[in-house]
Amino acid sequence: MISENLKKIKSQLPPQVKLVAVSKFHPAVAIQEAYDAGQRVFGESRPQELAEKAKSLPGDIEWHFIGHLQRNKVKLVLPYASLVESVDSVELLDAIEKWCAGEGRTVEVLIECHIAREPEKTGFSLDEALKLLTGQLSWPHIHIRGLMGMATNTEDENIIREDFTKLTTLNAALQPLRGLCPNIPSDFNLLSFGMSGDYRIAVEMGSNIVRIGTAIFGEREY
Numbered sequence: 001m002i003s004e005n006l007k008k009i010k011s012q013l014p015p016q017v018k019l020v021a022v023s024k025f026h027p028a029v030a031i032q033e034a035y036d037a038g039q040r041v042f043g044e045s046r047p048q049e050l051a052e053k054a055k056s057l058p059g060d061i062e063w064h065f066i067g068h069l070q071r072n073k074v075k076l077v078l079p080y081a082s083l084v085e086s087v088d089s090v091e092l093l094d095a096i097e098k099w100c101a102g103e104g105r106t107v108e109v110l111i112e113c114h115i116a117r118e119p120e121k122t123g124f125s126l127d128e129a130l131k132l133l134t135g136q137l138s139w140p141h142i143h144i145r146g147l148m149g150m151a152t153n154t155e156d157e158n159i160i161r162e163d164f165t166k167l168t169t170l171n172a173a174l175q176p177l178r179g180l181c182p183n184i185p186s187d188f189n190l191l192s193f194g195m196s197g198d199y200r201i202a203v204e205m206g207s208n209i210v211r212i213g214t215a216i217f218g219e220r221e222y
């Protein structure tokens with residue numbers, strides 16, 4: 001089942017698009033099943049859950065953290081996460097910088113932008129993201145690789161396209177600045193958008209990371 005879902009989704013993704021299998025709330029056996037089918041990149045949204053799964057599952061898994069991260073939880077996430085996709089505040093950047101400096105390492109992150117119509121979703125406003133990325137305030141142990149966003153939870157394709165367009169427009173404005181601003185390195189080229197319900201639209205609109213849970217693992221039990 002999981003392997004069939006993966007195969008089907010993979011066949012729809014162009015080769016340059018990375019598939020993050022969102023395994024939050026699903027048990028380690030489900031992740032192992034996907035792993036055995038060849039999947040190596042997984043996304044988790046809760047720090048404790050990520051830490052526990054990372055310790056018990058194969059070491060060559062690439063873990064992406066995709067949930068809201070509290071400052072006091074960075075120490076649970078950073079030892080395992082290859083990419084923190086959901087950086088949503090300057091305070092969080094400061095906390096990540098502090099941990100990384102203490103450990104003598106760097107971490108790759110994406111800047112999460114608030115593009116949905118639901119106010120409770122997290123992320124920088126587009127304006128804040130632009131100011132942060134083109135500004136002079138920087139974090140030496142943090143390598144900002146691009147942007148992440150989540151569209152409104154709706155069936156209305158027009159709304160989803162409008163939301164995604166906010167992200168692609170900001171990204172297009174930033175691309176010419178690669179290598180010219182401290183927070184826009186020359187490899188600022190990751191653009192993470194698209195989930196189970198909207199990844200086809202996302203890929204068509206230029207996403208190069210899709211985060212898919214339900215369509216691979218089935219419904220989550222909370």
Ligand SMILES: *Cc1c(COP(=O)(O)O)cnc(C)c1O
Nearest residue numbers: 022045066195196211212213214
């Ligand atoms: C849960 C989650 C996903 C996956 O959602 P599905 O609809 O199950 O594919 C993607 N991105 C983020 C940030 C999530 O929290």
